[in-house]
């Protein structure tokens with residue numbers, strides 16, 4: 388059975404959600420963030436040297452990096468329900484969103500997060516960081532005007548991958564003027580698979596890690 392090394396309030400929540408959408412059995416190995424530093428416990432380094440979550444173990448395969456995990460699970464267990472075939476016309480757009488989430492969007496999201504956590508030290512960067520995040524959110528808002536999900540009319544693994552940076556943006560108070568992004572988040576949060584993943588994964592509240600560092 389697939390094992391998910393799951394850190395609370397983290398990117399691994401979307402892996403649980405994906406596995407629920409796929410109806411694929413899995414077990415959760417839980418890890419708790421340090422209350423003060425919000426970093427993962429050292430025990431996660433025994434699974435992978437970076438000690439970050441998510442990591443999955445599927446037989447002999449130990450796979451970190453959520454984009455790689457989402458792509459692997461959707462291809463291997465999705466029976467093409469959540470990922471287009473390699474030669475499908477939608478495949479390039481699918482790959483784009485899959486990689487964009489961590490490769491581009493998380494960059495201004497994380498810098499905004501660090502601005503909130505490490506206030507004064509980040510102050511000189513704040514205006515640039517805000518405008519970069521707005522650039523991305525404007526773009527995503529326009530894209531969601533073309534179709535309700537990132538790939539069209541139904542959910543794909545790209546939506547799962549995009550969920551975390553958008554949830555984090557919402558927790559940072561950055562999505563209030565973006566009705567389509569807000570509606571996208573409302574719709575995914577309403578899905579039975581999402582709700583089941585939340586029940587299994589435990590508390591998922593981004594505001595908990597947004598507090599200024601002391």
Ligand SMILES: N[C@@H](CCC(=O)N[C@@H](CS)C(=O)NCC(=O)O)C(=O)O
Pocket residue numbers: 394396397398399425426427428438439440441451452453454489
């Ligand atoms: N790009 C990686 C990022 C992994 C990552 O930074 N995970 C965070 C959780 S959201 C983590 O493990 N943080 C705890 C720490 O850095 O100690 C991915 O998408 O999997």
